Amino acid sequence: MNTSTAVFLRSAPDLESCPDDDLLEFAFAGRSNVGKSSLLNMLVGKRDLAKVSATPGHTKHLNFFNIDRRWRLVDLPGYGFAEVARKDKARFNQGVSDYLVNRTNLVCVFALVDSTLPPQKIDLEFLEWLVDNEVPFVLVFTKTDKVSATKVQTNIAALKERLSQWCEKLPEIITCSSVERRGRKELLEVIEQALKADLAQAEDEPEPTSAETTERD
Numbered sequence: 001m002n003t004s005t006a007v008f009l010r011s012a013p014d015l016e017s018c019p020d021d022d023l024l025e026f027a028f029a030g031r032s033n034v035g036k037s038s039l040l041n042m043l044v045g046k047r048d049l050a051k052v053s054a055t056p057g058h059t060k061h062l063n064f065f066n067i068d069r070r071w072r073l074v075d076l077p078g079y080g081f082a083e084v085a086r087k088d089k090a091r092f093n094q095g096v097s098d099y100l101v102n103r104t105n106l107v108c109v110f111a112l113v114d115s116t117l118p119p120q121k122i123d124l125e126f127l128e129w130l131v132d133n134e135v136p137f138v139l140v141f142t143k144t145d146k147v148s149a150t151k152v153q154t155n156i157a158a159l160k161e162r163l164s165q166w167c168e169k170l171p172e173i174i175t176c177s178s179v180e181r182r183g184r185k186e187l188l189e190v191i192e193q194a195l196k197a198d199l200a201q202a203e204d205e206p207e208p209t210s211a212e213t214t215e216r217d
């Protein structure tokens, strides 16, 4: 699959301010500075669609982008900087957790983790929260260009080991580098499969006949 048009739609602080739920959405989540905006830009082939910031904690809103007028990418605020942790609360803002749990047209979260680092507590907490709340996600390791392939594999193995302690079925894993444009095909493949599955499901559901509609009224 390829993308041809990507347009910024809206910035929203919470679920209520989100755009209509008429298009399927795929969201990018992860620690501030993990590479969410860079990956989003790489995916759609635009250098500065999502603001890439060297300053952590810059984006505090959910940013919606329409792709080919057919589906959406959502750049979520990074956790770990903007919101101060409370002991018993997930370390990201209420708007994001509401969105992740209650957004009906959200298909899948791309949970971004820095491939150059061993498992980080804050990422593990977030991933555990996704599993607990049954939010479907794909694990995406970013910035693979920064360290050796061996180091990346060691960090992936360590995270898988930690995940397997509470996760029955390990998520799909994709490795990416926005600098080397690596992982683009794999990410788009996940999206394409989900869009196809949705289309097939829509075709399976018969349109209600006028008689049925009347009966229900």
Ligand SMILES: Nc1nc2c(ncn2[C@@H]2O[C@H](COP(=O)(O)OP(=O)(O)O)[C@@H](O)[C@H]2O)c(=O)[nH]1
Binding pocket: 030, 031, 032, 033, 034, 035, 036, 037, 038, 039, 051, 052, 053, 054, 056, 057, 078, 142, 143, 144, 145, 146, 176, 177, 178, 179, 180
């Ligand atoms: N080497 C390298 N740097 C990256 C990559 N992705 C992002 N960066 C850098 O990491 C910083 C944070 O990136 P950004 O996309 O703004 O992260 P966000 O806060 O998660 O949206 C920026 O300085 C980017 O240039 C990557 O794949 N490789």
Ligand SMILES: [Mg+2]
Binding pocket: 036, 037, 038, 051, 052, 053, 059, 075
């Ligand atoms: Mg960003």
